[in-house]
Amino acid sequence: MDSSIFTSIQSFNFLMFVLFTLLYSYRFVYMFIAFRMKGRKRSVEHGNKLNKYAVIIAARNEELVIGELIRSIKEQKYPEEYVDIFVVADNCTDQTVQVAKEGGAIVRERFNKTRIGKGYALDYIYKIIEKEYSFKNYDGYFVFDADNVLEENYIMEMNKTFNQGYRVITSYRNSKNFGQNWISAGYSLWFLHESEYLNLPRMTLNSSCAISGTGFLVSTDLIRDNGGWIHHLLTEDIEFSIDHIMKGEKIGYCKKAIFYDEQPVTLKQSWNQRLRWAKGFYQVFLRYGNNLTRQIFQGKGNRFSCYDMMMTIMPALLISCISMVVNTCFYLTAIILEKSEIATVTNQALFESFIGYYGLLCLIGLITTLTEWKNIHCSGPKKVSYVFTFPIFMFTYIPIAVVALFKKVSWKPISHTEVKALEDIR
Template identity: 30%
Template sequence: MEIFLYFEIAFILILFQSITLFYTLYQTGISLLGMFKRPPKSLLSPLEMRYALFICAHNEEKVVGYAVDSLNALDYPKEWYDIYVICDNCSDHTADIVRAHGAIAMERTDPTRQGKGYGIAWMLHQLWKLELLNDKRYDAIAIFDADNLVETNLLNEVSSKLNEGHEVIQVYLDSKNPNDNWITKAYAASYWTTNRVYQLARENIGLSAQLGGTGTVMSSRILKKYGWESTSLTEDLEFTTRYVLEENKRVAWVHTAKIYDEKPLEMKVSYRQRLRWMKGHFDCATRYSTLLLKKLLRNPNLLTFDVLVYLWQPSKILLTLGSLGFSLLSQFNPLPLLIQNWVLNPWIWDATLSLYYAVYLVAFVLEKKSSKILWFFHSYLFSLTWIPIIPIAFIQRKEKTWTHTKHTRALKKEEITL
């Protein structure tokens, strides 16, 4: 009986070890491809690419003026873009400030359908009407949040991607306030490494980047064809998944232009924000996995497979804790020697963990953040706070109550210190 018990334990350990190893090695393998940058292509002429720039705002009077000023300062012909601020169910002076800074305030009131996704869907309907009335056509729409600041080269870099034939693009996301406290340092470290080892790596090998909720650019053709039906709590992830499913094309990544996004200063604010993200993530995973799997079975390809893996990939902290747990167990393997080489082999886990951590540390160096490398430990400590969020989010995945993240860091672009 004892030998059967050993084999039962071995089977369970092999199963969980295989899952953990697959996700860890899969992501590490792709991440290694983000260690290099392709030689930059020469920027293509904008070819009079015209943009409607959307800023999504709900009671953002403290920061929205700076966002408008940042977009007004773009190094791009002013007659080729217009700034529309979606003043969504605002009860403050957001709309007045928008007009004072030279943008177009589009005021929406609908207390029953609140959230960024609904606001964007409404704004697109208004935009298509304006196009007909004013005989003006936009080639693409870019979406920003009210707390964002942008680098002046943004539309030039995006235009080059559009001219290459891409129709959905994500721009590099950076932190506007990384030095405020240990929480913002953790956010910044996580974004820097993710941009390198996830987004750039996939750009390098022709896989899809993930939309980041802001700094997203989409061609008018795509939006007119499909509309904006992505009204989940993570409309960015939902749109990415639908785009890959229905167009069999990837989201392109721009590593050479940045958007600066405000990170939460308080844990309770961060907790609410991340709980919303994870609820939306699990909601998308449960709704779209079957469709992705069917598509994959009909037409096996790495693009679809990678999106499916992402939807069900354990969070970084669960992956790290799982790997650490197996690594520690491997040092004191309680199983018979006969199967010890196949289950909890210390050589496997030592090599896996070393490579896993090395990739993220090298990413700091390549992103020219060597002086901030100790922030990796802030990021690791912060990642532990994901542990209670994940099971709660899975249980509440069908709940779609939108919660607004309040922004208070009113900064100009030149005041950002990285």
């Protein structure tokens, strides 16, 4: 019996390792490509047409931070007459409307206690723009969260990529408060990794990228074809990405378009936000999983992009969690049966699994930190120390992923208080 339990432990852990490696091995290829791209200049021909844009900001009680975003848009090195700023004050009870108007934005208020979420706010303001400002003939819509701040060349660089023919473009996501604590640093490192080690290789391989909540541009034609913003799951960004990738759309990435956003700093805030993300990923998986799988095997030209998106929404952390749960069950069984040697083996397997995942995540954090060193705005010692806390931040996704399976989750606003201008961030 001891021998059979021991063999079962070994076989299960080996199977989980092989499964995880096979599913996500392409991500290591991504990292290799991204690493080789560092320092190289992409010689891409593009037109110099100046397109007209509407900037959309969905705000919920953002009186503290929205002013700096509007100011950074107004200070863009792009003709001001080609950019209009629209703010949808969504169920606001503070001075967001007044601050946005004083900054020079066109503001509309929305009050709806049943249709709650960013997707509904985007659809609301889009339809107002189409009805009242159609004469402006906007070529595209920028979407930002109220806590964002843009580098002065942001719109110009996005415009260059837009002129290459992409109808959806995401950008380089940096953070206003990287060095505040290990939680904000964990978020920040992941978003930097996502920008340069996921979206950059996708762009290099002529595959499709994915938008990430904020800091993206969408063609007016695409939104008009959809009849507005039609994606309303808890993670409307990944839902939007997958829906359009399955339709053959190729999402671009502009690494020279840099913006900053504020990351949560408390475990409670972070838990609530990532619980919504985890639940949203499950929603997207349930709604699009079958069609996405069909596209992987039967699609034309976008099979790999569909596979990539499947691996993005597939609950990888649950794979790790299942592994830990099964090993823990082996461990408890051994204790109940008073089989100390089996408990020792299981305990060792759990420890080795933890060390392996910790080391892998440390490597990802280290490579990202080293290559993006100049873009990370905090002290050198903090940059180094947060490499070692990055795996801990990622491990906290495991209980979040489990709770999200069973808990009803609704959209809740995240409080933003980090008031920084561009020069303060630098």
